[in-house]
Amino acid sequence: MRILGVDPGLTRCGVGIIDSLADRSVRLVNVTVITTDxxxxxxxxxxxxxxxxxxxxxxxxxxxxxxxxxFAQHNLRTVMGTAQASAVAFVEAASRGIPVDLHTPSEVKASVTGTGRANKVQVASMVGRLLILPEGKLLPDATDALALAICNAWRGGPVTTSPGALTPAQQRWREAERQAKKRG
Amino acid sequence: MRILGVDPGLTRCGVGIIDSLADRSVRLVNVTVITTDxxxxxxxxxxxxxxxxxxxxxxxxxxxxxxxxxFAQHNLRTVMGTAQASAVAFVEAASRGIPVDLHTPSEVKASVTGTGRANKVQVASMVGRLLILPEGKLLPDATDALALAICNAWRGGPVTTSPGALTPAQQRWREAERQAKKRG
Incomplete structure (x- = not known):
């Protein structure tokens, strides 16, 4: 299933597109940061x-x-632009009949790294491992958009099969998760 | 010139349309409140x-x-919906090449009643007089949208001709303004 993640912003809006496969592995399709003047x-x-x-x-x-x-409580200075950018994404999705899911930042962090308190570096590191990206190449907004898409792909919960039955992709995920937790 | 005023809101979005004539009088064209479920x-x-x-x-x-x-500072509870509704209005305007002006609530009040501290009743009363509307017929969001449109029509400042040269519409406006100030 193809998922498009949006990290909404007026100055920089991250857009990450992934394919989520049957074994719950994820593949990078496209990632970009839309900037406006x-x-x-x-x-x-x-x-x-x-x-x-x-x-x-x-x-x-x-x-x-x-x-x-x-959330309106956070970053009052930028909340208006963020809300307005997300409204644009909502209308584009709804007008095409594409379902939209909202995820909180801590939900995304927990889904991708195993802890809702992960920092930006941990999230970026996990996203890079899961999607097999070259290190240090992505802007933070791009990483966040990909993390959102991965969170959405796994929204049913983490892989629950026994360790022996893990596919290579699942093993990679488990290992990456373990590494991220060690760092945290 | 035809002006469309938008009092942005997700639950209730006021839309007021007026014609502004050469003598600075204003005429009601249409007014409605868009509601969403x-x-x-x-x-x-x-x-x-x-x-x-x-x-x-x-x-x-x-x-x-x-x-x-x-402003993000005000009404935190509803600011997200308001910001998102205004984003929709901005995109509809920009995609048609229609210029958009933003007016603060106090700018609107000052323009329509002569004081930036006017209350809702004073604004509604002035809007009703200026557009010659039957009393008590409009929802507040509708009144606010019309007030925005009137403010925009007069954004160059109030009528500055000498009293003797006032058109009937200008006289009506001056009289209504005087009445509103007396009440305030």
Whole structure:
């Protein structure tokens, strides 16, 4: 199943697209950070974001869209832009009949690293291992968008088969999780 | 010039459309409150709002769109929905090349009643007088949307011709303004 994750933002909006396979392994399909020009007026920035997001959705045809749940209590300075960017993603999804799931940051961290208190580096490290990415190549917004997509792929819970029955991809995940926990 | 005012909200979004004439008098064209079903998921609610707003814009072809400027500091509980509803309005305007102006609540109050500290009743009363509406017929969100549109029509400042040169519409406005100030 193809999942598109959105880390909503007006200045930088991360978009990560993965395929989730039957063995729960995940594969990178595309990742990008949509940026809008701070010198443009707000309506033009949102329109630019809407157009680029629409192109990505139409090109990669995700079955689900996962968006970070934004809380008004946090980051008052940026919450308006974040809320507005997420609204654009919601409308693009809903107008195409694509289901949207919201995930909190701690839900994403817990899903990807095993702990809701993981820091950015731990999350980035796990995302890199799970998707077999070259190290240090991704912007934080890109990593967060991919983590959201992975969280969504695994939203039914972690792999529960016995260790002996693990596929290579599952073993890789378990090992990466163990490494991340050791670091934390 | 035709102006569409938007009082953004997810549960109730006021939309007021006026014509602003050369003598600075204003005429009601249309007013409505778009509501979305609280039981629907957020993406569907925003899509519903987007579709209804698009229909109104395409039917009435405003030259400008005026939207209330939302501050994250106020009404934390509803600020997310307000920000998201305004994002929908911004994208609809920008995608049609219609300029958008933002006005603060106190700017709107000052423009319509002469004081930035006017209460809801004073604003509603002035809007009713200026647009010659039957009393007590409008929902508050509708009144606020019309007040935004009037504020936008007069954004160049109040009428500055000498009293002797006032048109009947200007005289009506001056008189209504005087009445509102007396009440305040």
């Amino acid at each position: 701070k010198d443009l007026e707000l309506p033009m920035r949102l329109l630019q974001l809407q157009k680029e997001l629409a192109l990505l959705i139409d090109e990669f045809q995700p079955a689900r869209i996962a968006v970070e749940r934004v | 609280k039981d629907l998921e957020l993406p569907m609610r925003l899509l519903q709002l987007q579709k209804e707003l698009a229909l109104l814009i395409d039917e009435f072809q405003p030259a400008r769109i005026a939207v209330e400027r939302v």
